[in-house]
Amino acid sequence: MTVHFDDLLAEVRHSNTEVLWRGTFREYYERVKQDPSIVQNAHQRLYNAITRHGIEEVDTSSDKRLFRIYGGRARKILRYNFFEPEFYGLDLAIMRIMEFLKAAASGGEESRQILYFVGPVGSGKTSLLDHMKLALEMAPPFYALEGCPVHEEPLHLVPKDLRRRWSDVLGVAASNYQGHLCPVCKQRLRDEFHGEFADYPVIQRRFSGDEGVGIGILPPSDENSMDVSLLIGRENLGLIGKYPENDARVLEFDGALNRGNRGIVDLYELNKNPVPLLLPLLSATQEKRYRAPGQHPMIYFDGVLVAHSNETEFERFKTDKRNEALVDRMVPIKFRYSRQVSDIRRILEKVVVRDASFTATDGTPAHLAPGTLDVCALFTELTILHDSNKVDLLTKVKLYDGQDVAEQSATEKPVDIRELFEEAGSKEGLDGFSTRFATKAMGAALARTPDCRCVTPVQVMEVLSEFIHDYDLPPEQREHLDDTVLKGIVRRWYLREVLREHIAMGFIHAYEESAEQMWQEYLEHVLAYNMREQVRDAKTHELEEPSEDLMSAMERPIGIRNKAQADEFRSQIASFVARRRQHGQTISFKEHERIREAVKRRLFSSVSDYTRVISRGAIKTADDQERYDRMVETMVHDHGYCPVCVDVVLRFAHNHNLFQE
Ligand SMILES: [Zn+2]
Ligand SMILES: [Zn+2]
Numbered sequence: 001m002t003v004h005f006d007d008l009l010a011e012v013r014h015s016n017t018e019v020l021w022r023g024t025f026r027e028y029y030e031r032v033k034q035d036p037s038i039v040q041n042a043h044q045r046l047y048n049a050i051t052r053h054g055i056e057e058v059d060t061s062s063d064k065r066l067f068r069i070y071g072g073r074a075r076k077i078l079r080y081n082f083f084e085p086e087f088y089g090l091d092l093a094i095m096r097i098m099e100f101l102k103a104a105a106s107g108g109e110e111s112r113q114i115l116y117f118v119g120p121v122g123s124g125k126t127s128l129l130d131h132m133k134l135a136l137e138m139a140p141p142f143y144a145l146e147g148c149p150v151h152e153e154p155l156h157l158v159p160k161d162l163r164r165r166w167s168d169v170l171g172v173a174a175s176n177y178q179g180h181l182c183p184v185c186k187q188r189l190r191d192e193f194h195g196e197f198a199d200y201p202v203i204q205r206r207f208s209g210d211e212g213v214g215i216g217i218l219p220p221s222d223e224n225s226m227d228v229s230l231l232i233g234r235e236n237l238g239l240i241g242k243y244p245e246n247d248a249r250v251l252e253f254d255g256a257l258n259r260g261n262r263g264i265v266d267l268y269e270l271n272k273n274p275v276p277l278l279l280p281l282l283s284a285t286q287e288k289r290y291r292a293p294g295q296h297p298m299i300y301f302d303g304v305l306v307a308h309s310n311e312t313e314f315e316r317f318k319t320d321k322r323n324e325a326l327v328d329r330m331v332p333i334k335f336r337y338s339r340q341v342s343d344i345r346r347i348l349e350k351v352v353v354r355d356a357s358f359t360a361t362d363g364t365p366a367h368l369a370p371g372t373l374d375v376c377a378l379f380t381e382l383t384i385l386h387d388s389n390k391v392d393l394l395t396k397v398k399l400y401d402g403q404d405v406a407e408q409s410a411t412e413k414p415v416d417i418r419e420l421f422e423e424a425g426s427k428e429g430l431d432g433f434s435t436r437f438a439t440k441a442m443g444a445a446l447a448r449t450p451d452c453r454c455v456t457p458v459q460v461m462e463v464l465s466e467f468i469h470d471y472d473l474p475p476e477q478r479e480h481l482d483d484t485v486l487k488g489i490v491r492r493w494y495l496r497e498v499l500r501e502h503i504a505m506g507f508i509h510a511y512e513e514s515a516e517q518m519w520q521e522y523l524e525h526v527l528a529y530n531m532r533e534q535v536r537d538a539k540t541h542e543l544e545e546p547s548e549d550l551m552s553a554m555e556r557p558i559g560i561r562n563k564a565q566a567d568e569f570r571s572q573i574a575s576f577v578a579r580r581r582q583h584g585q586t587i588s589f590k591e592h593e594r595i596r597e598a599v600k601r602r603l604f605s606s607v608s609d610y611t612r613v614i615s616r617g618a619i620k621t622a623d624d625q626e627r628y629d630r631m632v633e634t635m636v637h638d639h640g641y642c643p644v645c646v647d648v649v650l651r652f653a654h655n656h657n658l659f660q661e
Pocket of ligand 2: 367368369453454455641642643644645646
């Protein structure tokens with residue numbers, strides 16, 4: 001469909017002139033009677049703004065990976081769709097926040113407390129809070145008294161001693177509209193309406209961070225720039241002479257508590273503010289009201305207060321005696337770097353692929369070679385995890401990620417993830433590098449390639465190493481990160497578990513006939529073995545016993561070590577083949593996962609010089625050229641390489657003697 005300029009213009013006009021309802025309090029009363037749910041306190045409204053996008057209840061026992069991550073415990077976890085596509089690894093923090101909002105919504109003690117997000121830089125505190133604000137901005141409009149500087153609930157017009165009666169008639173809990181009129185509305189009701197509130201105008205408003213409607217921000221200030229008006233608003237000195245003494249019209253409500261009334265007040269780096277500035281917050285939580293500027297009466301407050309800072313700053317704030325009362329009102333929510341490598345990978349993918357949109361110089365999306373994000377995620381994760389005495393770091397990464405690592409440690413007792421958590425203590429996840437370190441490295445690596453067309457793990461690892469040396473770190477930590485983590489674990493993992501896999505699959509393709517032959521031969525012996533028959537030797541045509549050497553050469557590399565295991569595996573193979581044959585299929589080695597693995601490994605140990613195939617420079621015959629081409633084709637087609645990166649990684653594999661270990 002072609003979209004014309006006028007269509008676009010019409011859309012703009014439509015979104016600019018969205019008509020919000022305006023009426024009298026009498027009409028508002030009718031609206032409430034029809035739908036009492038339009039009267040909500042701030043915590044309730046925020047809770048609903050998030051949950052209206054849906055909640056999913058997940059049972060950890062229904063998903064093998066989750067079950068392992070949650071320490072082999074069956075428990076129900078709630079996933080909030082609104083946060084789902086954006087936030088990885090924050091399940092627990094989000095659940096705590098939502099529990100808090102739910103409790104506060106019913107007017108409990110929580111509604112008089114401050115949420116405090118504590119965690120390291122880049123652990124998602126700010127983005128999560130921004131997303132909560134977005135939930136409000138996307139929510140249906142709310143109702144407020146017209147002209148009210150703090151957008152207050154229209155039912156505040158009802159005198160307190162009559163509210164119980166009104167609540168009964170309207171079906172609205174009194175906790176949904178606690179509070180009293182602000183000085184401005186109070187004065188207007190008296191002067192303009194002579195106390196008769198039936199015709200007082202009511203309007204609908206939308207939450208807006210830009211316009212400061214229901215979303216307020218308190219920036220950190222210091223002793224010198226300290227100004228309590230940032231929180232509670234001010235008296236306009238220019239107007240003071242114009243109106244009678246104590247006239248509310250001189251008030252300017254542009255403080256964070258004013259703007260964030262009905263919604264969220266964002267108190268970032270709250271701890272950096274001088275103590276006297278924080279006093280209004282104490283009354284805003286304890287009494288749900290704060291003093292107005294000058295001699296004006298107290299103002300009622302209904303909002304969700306959210307502070308955030310890193311752990312060290314929070315600890316410092318806590319130990320200052322003068323903050324005791326405020327700290328007592330705080331509910332800390334711990335944010336950590338994710339300890340699951342696949343979450344980190346997803347965060348990187350989101351930043352790199354979706355948000356930062358890596359592009360080549362011609363504007364087309366740049367290519368990320370297979371394994372690039374994985375290498376960055378693994379590196380980041382390894383800077384976060386603490387050493388363990390029970391397992392090596394790479395195994396720890398896999399266990400934390402819920403991967404099944406039983407096979408690798410078949411001889412030892414499997415390690416319980418709960419033991420690892422216990423060993424790591426409560427500090428793990430609070431330090432290390434945020435994902436920003438790796439995204440910067442990816443950006444730099446891409447910029448260094450000729451036309452920014454493609455970036456590979458090889459280039460990213462080079463840049464990461466440089467970054468580690470440029471970073472302000474103690475020498476021994478620098479050495480540890482570069483030598484042990486990056487050049488040790490990460491590079492080794494990439495070579496052995498990613499690149500070798502990919503090349504191997506290409507390689508199998510290149511040597512497909514040999515591979516099939518190997519499998520058929522093995523199968524012949526296995527079937528004979530199971531039937532206790534003999535096989536005919538291909539050359540001598542004599543009948544012989546099935547060759548134990550031949551069979552175990554295939555089985556040993558995939559971890560089959562004794563007769564019992566071999567017997568079981570061989571009978572599995574026989575029945576697998578029998579089932580397929582019933583359906584008249586020919587059976588390729590590729591169809592059975594463990595066989596494919598076995599053939600692959602066997603193939604490597606039998607072809608003596610791979611360099612001919614994995615290194616373009618070493619190709620001498622047309623036959624080799626064809627094999628090389630087939631391998632590259634498989635890597636491009638099946639694993640997502642492009643002609644640029646396939647060349648880079650093959651050279652890397654060759655330089656590191658990948659197949660000669
Ligand atoms: Zn008001
Ligand atoms: Zn590429």
